[in-house]
Amino acid sequence: MATRISRRVATVRGLTRGFGERTVLAGLDLDIAHGEFTALLGRSGSGKSTLLRALAGLDGAAEGELEVTGSVAVAFQEPRLVPWKRVDANIALGLDVPDPGERTRRALAEVGLTERAGAWPLTLSGGEAQRASLARALAREPELLLLDEPFSALDALTRITVHQLVLRLWAVHRPAVLLVTHDVDEALALADRVLVLHEGRIAHEELIGVARPRHRDHPDLTSLRTRLLTALGVSTDAGLTPDRAATPEEQR
Amino acid sequence: MSIPALDAQGVRGPAPAAAPRATTPRRSRPAHAPGRVKVWQRWVSPLAALAVWQIASTTGLLPQSLLASPSTIAVTAAGLISDGTLPAAIAVSLQRVAAGFLLGGITGILLALAAGLSRAGENAVDPLMQMLRALPFFGLIPLFILWFGIGETPKVALVALAVSFPLYLNTFAGIRGVDGKLAELARTLKLGRAALVRHIVLPGALPQTLVGLRQSLGVAWLALIVAEQVNADAGLGFMINDAREFLRTDVIVVGLLVYSALGLLTDALVRLMERRALTWRRGFLGE
Structure with a gap:
């Protein structure tokens, strides 16, 4: 624990953020260690994205202590590629390094988009666009990579491929990752540590010791899944399969 | 912008409509024809109007002081350009x-x-x-x-x-x-x-x-x-x-x-x- 504290990339103490009458974050504490892959779970409206935006420096109105050491990069839910810039120009945009062209080529090669470097973003498939967005984030070689549900709009097969890609990139570059998601299985497949955000605070924490690549039906993961779903307030014995229960939004 | 949009409709419009009919060869042909017919059909009324105008001018029905005849206008245009x-x-x-x-x-x-x-x-x-x-x-x-x-x-x-x-x-x-x-x-x-x-x-x-x-x-x-x-x-x-x-x-x-x-x-x-x-x-x- 002591080593973790000394190598933190983000420290959050008592973070509070309200929108009008509604308090979304209520004195939240969070530490993120260097190179650690953390998943943040929560129902919709629980403040996951609010926390991520605060860490990304996009929210000036959040109160409390928030310290991020080192560089941050964000991949958003929708890829947010600039439509009037070709893919390579999107990745090079704002890239402040001696040789942005070389860095861009490397990032594109890593996500397997070398051939699409000259394409217009509007001609990319959903998976390609999201990979381009990841390449843009990684080209900055961030110490903290914030992922705001970047896989939620992808189809199931593409999602699996992109999951593997993210794990591979993380293994190579070792940024600390904070993945915001509402998908319990996604968190279990990717993260070292899973946090549950509930009523404006981190209400639950699970460390995952299972080695990667992880099999979905690993007994440890099965019991973790049940615990996390319970923490999210989803009953698993009501005849719902975990898959179905994994996305609370779908039930509405 | 508006013209390509019209073209696109003209080209794409009949195509899907023709597709289900393609099984009956008799009907698939007229489905193509209207596009070609339309082009010259659209010239009929302007040309007719021009002809009527010319005739009205030549016969003196439309005096030169109100509106010159198309042929006069063409000649005048040529003259104005050349001088x-x-x-x-x-x-x-x-x-x-x-x-x-x-x-x-x-x-x-x-x-x-x-x-x-x-x-x-x-x-x-x-x-x-x-x-x-x-x-x-x-x-x-x-x-x-x-x-x-x-x-x-x-x-x-x-x-x-x-x-x-x-x-x-x-x-x-x-x-x-x-x-x-x-x-x-x-x-x-x-x-x-x-x-x-x-x-x-x-x-x-x-x-x-x-x-x-x-x-x-x-x-x-x-x-x-x-x-x-x-x-x-x-x-x-x-x-x-x-x-x-x-x-x-x-x-x-x-x-x-x-x-x-x-x-x-x-x-x-x-x-x-x-x-x-x-x-x-x-x-x-x-x-």
């Missing part, structure tokens, strides 16, 4: 439009940038522009003559004024319509304000600015025609006015035809610019 009158008049009018357009366009876009890029700018510029926009600008001609005399200045000024509003309004709306999510992205990419404007705001506003450009070119020719009617000693308007004195309806019609040809030409130029500047969109539309 250099028409080219000289066009040159003068084009210069007025170009000068007014540049002046008004640059002013309109600069004001739109000032208003679009900051709240303070909006508060300073926008109310004034909205008030001025409500003025009937042709009604300003008497004032312009008092201020600028009767030389080139009032004509250029009227064109500039007319041009500046469509460009201002569209560019301003374009800047404000840029996706806020892209501005947020720019913040996470640590883009400075200048880079944000250059890479996100201006290219994002460009499609709307080009709409404004087309509107303003249309209005530029209109303003020129009005300005040249009032008083001029050169240019297309002068040619037309001068012809009125001598009941030369053929010359008047030639002048009007030249105005509309020039209007169409400048519109085609903007369309070409649009196509080149917005390829990123065409890539999407083409898929």
Whole structure:
């Protein structure tokens, strides 16, 4: 624990953020260690994205202590590629390094988009666009990579491929990752540590010791899944399969 | 823009309708034919009107003093071109439009940038522009003559004024319509304000600015025609006015035809610019 504290990339103490009458974050504490892959779970409206935006420096109105050491990069839910810039120009945009062209080529090669470097973003498939967005984030070689549900709009097969890609990139570059998601299985497949955000605070924490690549039906993961779903307030014995229960939004 | 859209409908429209019928070979043929028939069918009524006009003129039903015959107009046009009158008049009018357009366009876009890029700018510029926009600008001609005399200045000024509003309004709306999510992205990419404007705001506003450009070119020719009617000693308007004195309806019609040809030409130029500047969109539309 002591080593973790000394190598933190983000420290959050008592973070509070309200929108009008509604308090979304209520004195939240969070530490993120260097190179650690953390998943943040929560129902919709629980403040996951609010926390991520605060860490990304996009929210000036959040109160409390928030310290991020080192560089941050964000991949958003929708890829947010600039439509009037070709893919390579999107990745090079704002890239402040001696040789942005070389860095861009490397990032594109890593996500397997070398051939699409000259394409217009509007001609990319959903998976390609999201990979381009990841390449843009990684080209900055961030110490903290914030992922705001970047896989939620992808189809199931593409999602699996992109999951593997993210794990591979993380293994190579070792940024600390904070993945915001509402998908319990996604968190279990990717993260070292899973946090549950509930009523404006981190209400639950699970460390995952299972080695990667992880099999979905690993007994440890099965019991973790049940615990996390319970923490999210989803009953698993009501005849719902975990898959179905994994996305609370779908039930509405 | 509108013409390619029409073409696309003409080409794509019948195709899906024909597909289910393709099993009966008899019906698949007429499904193709209307497209070809239409092209010359659309020429029937204009040509007929032209013929009627010519006949009415030849028989004396339509006196030359009211409207010259098409053949007279054609001969007059050839004469005006060969003796250099028409080219000289066009040159003068084009210069007025170009000068007014540049002046008004640059002013309109600069004001739109000032208003679009900051709240303070909006508060300073926008109310004034909205008030001025409500003025009937042709009604300003008497004032312009008092201020600028009767030389080139009032004509250029009227064109500039007319041009500046469509460009201002569209560019301003374009800047404000840029996706806020892209501005947020720019913040996470640590883009400075200048880079944000250059890479996100201006290219994002460009499609709307080009709409404004087309509107303003249309209005530029209109303003020129009005300005040249009032008083001029050169240019297309002068040619037309001068012809009125001598009941030369053929010359008047030639002048009007030249105005509309020039209007169409400048519109085609903007369309070409649009196509080149917005390829990123065409890539999407083409898929």
